[in-house]
Amino acid sequence: MDNEQLKYPADFAGAETQGGQEPQPHLRFASTLCVDDAPESLEKRIRRDPGDLNAHVQRIRYYQTQYDAPGCYAALVDLFIVLGPRGIDLRKRMASQTGFLLTPSLREFIENHLYVGISARTPLPSVTSSILTEAISGTTELVAAGTSDLPVH
Numbered sequence: 003m004d005n006e007q008l009k010y011p012a013d014f015a016g017a018e019t020q021g022g023q024e025p026q027p028h029l030r031f032a033s034t035l036c037v038d039d040a041p042e043s044l045e046k047r048i049r050r051d052p053g054d055l056n057a058h059v060q061r062i063r064y065y066q067t068q069y070d071a072p073g074c075y076a077a078l079v080d081l082f083i084v085l086g087p088r089g090i091d092l093r094k095r096m097a098s099q100t101g102f103l104l105t106p107s108l109r110e111f112i113e114n115h116l117y118v119g120i121s122a123r124t125p126l127p128s129v130t131s132s133i134l135t136e137a138i139s140g141t142t143e144l145v146a147a148g149t150s151d152l153p154v155h
Contacts, residue, residue: 041065041073048133052084055092062096071103076131078112082120083134090117 041064047057058081065073078100082093093116101109111127120126122136129135 045133048080052134055081055084055089058084059092059096062100066100066103069103071105071108072129073131074100074103075108075112076129076133079120079126079129079132080134082112082115083122083124083132086119086121087117088119093119 041061044057044061044064047054048061051057058077062074062077062081065071065077078096081096085093097112097116101112104112108127115124122134124135126132126135
């Protein structure tokens, strides 16, 4: 995502400023907001253009209105991946608006990554419907330590 441009949603345009200046020049702004898009359509838009923050925000809001905690978490993770270390205000806004849906451990994970972002390879708590993750999701513990009466050959 480093070389690609990001498009901020119309309702967020201008919020990512530095000292009252205009938004950073490397960001593109989308002007449409279509709340009727189904999640599949939004996911297609994100796959086609991961920097379309309008689609990310719409996806988060869709899952929020459906009270779909796993979908909301996955959409937040994808937004955090796309933003990298940028877009702290947008990350904070989306996390604060959806945090009530998340379990305490998922909320803590999101809060711990508000300022540093998430990379596509960051090990994540279980996330099933993320589009942009490349990391292992869930636990990496394959076998629990224990005792066994079986002989070792």
